[in-house]
Amino acid sequence: MELWTIEIEKAAMILKLLGDKTRLTMLKMLEAHDYCVCEFVEIFKVSQPAISQHVKKLKEAGLVCETRRSQWIIYSLNRDSDILPFVQSLMDHLPNQDFKLQQLEKQGLRISCE
Amino acid sequence: MELWTIEIEKAAMILKLLGDKTRLTMLKMLEAHDYCVCEFVEIFKVSQPAISQHVKKLKEAGLVCETRRSQWIIYSLNRDSDILPFVQSLMDHLPNQDFKLQQLEKQGLRISCE
């Protein structure tokens, strides 16, 4: 027996949002660490506007937060999102993406803005 | 800790398939009962070809089976699908759709082909 349910229309909307390899990977990555746009650009090998458009969709759905730190804008998972429990229940079955962070660090492209 | 994982590309493909209100509802309905195309047509208020196209996508993903019973083709959830565990983990959070079957029965549109 399930503990909670989500409206089917809302679920379909979320699944459509996450039914994109780039956005789904981003979200799984954000589960473990925060990332800035330029890091995503390096990782996904697409243009910077393409990344901005993807994170915008995640932000509009309330799944991520943005914080400016000097010239960078850091994206993080919004742990307070009301749809996170549903999203989490599927992200739990996705493989950890930490190797992508390690690749970034190996290339010296990890942003550290402290 | 998760018990099993699914490749992120495969997960994105499945989420895209289920990121449609009609297909997601169909699948949730099939969790409880089998349905034929003409029942789906009544329920979703779209054309018969539209329904056929949706079930075709679900069938191509291996999520549903079809069986002919005289002039009707009955669709059922493929309980042996290798992606069903992932799909099930999200369907568990969708509200039961039995009221749709009850509506059909009230209208006398439930197919019983015995």
Add this chain to the structure above:
DNA sequence: CTATTATATAAGGAGATGCTTATATAATAG
């Protein structure tokens, strides 16, 4: 056989999606 019923496939169109390049905005460095 023909007519009817149920379903699938084909073709086409409106709108959505995901990318690109060009440009605008915001912060930092000098």
Add this chain to the structure above:
DNA sequence: CTATTATATAAGCATCTCCTTATATAATAG
């Protein structure tokens, strides 16, 4: 101040999606 760096937005385009109508296929009824 100007130049550079990081990001967002605008515009355009190719492709995909989901629907429609028209037609084909398969089974049943008479």
